[in-house]
Amino acid sequence: MKEFKGRVIAAGEVTAEAVVTRQGFNTLASMQMMFIQSKTKCVDQSNPDIYKKILMGKALCLPQTIGSTTGGMFLYSAVQSGKAPACLLFSKEIDSLAAAGAVLADVWSENAKMPTIDKLGDEFLEYVQDGDTITVKPDGTVIVDR
Numbered sequence: 001m002k003e004f005k006g007r008v009i010a011a012g013e014v015t016a017e018a019v020v021t022r023q024g025f026n027t028l029a030s031m032q033m034m035f036i037q038s039k040t041k042c043v044d045q046s047n048p049d050i051y052k053k054i055l056m057g058k059a060l061c062l063p064q065t066i067g068s069t070t071g072g073m074f075l076y077s078a079v080q081s082g083k084a085p086a087c088l089l090f091s092k093e094i095d096s097l098a099a100a101g102a103v104l105a106d107v108w109s110e111n112a113k114m115p116t117i118d119k120l121g122d123e124f125l126e127y128v129q130d131g132d133t134i135t136v137k138p139d140g141t142v143i144v145d146r
Contacts, residue, residue: 012115016086027071059134075101
């Protein structure tokens, strides 16, 4: 078990299974099929770390998001529709579009939350592996348990 501390973008408490990418996460390319899938799976073939893996309900561990300006709205829509990752855990600083989606979801979604933490550091992304149990605390503490 190892503990990391990051900056809180959207507070919350959750425990979920880790899905890890060490590449930039293109929100639109990865989640564009979420409304026709029973469980949101990554459909971005250019991200082999998570291609075809279920993202819905998982602790998505990533360095940063990349790509389309629609990324924030896709994150918000995923939370509203119950198709979102359980949480977003960034090793680097979150970009403004992903932050907007996380904050919109936090403010406008009454029944669903997606805790979002950034600045967890390179060591976090080097340590965490697919299948680890992740616990996120409201203060930005992230516990990785094998």
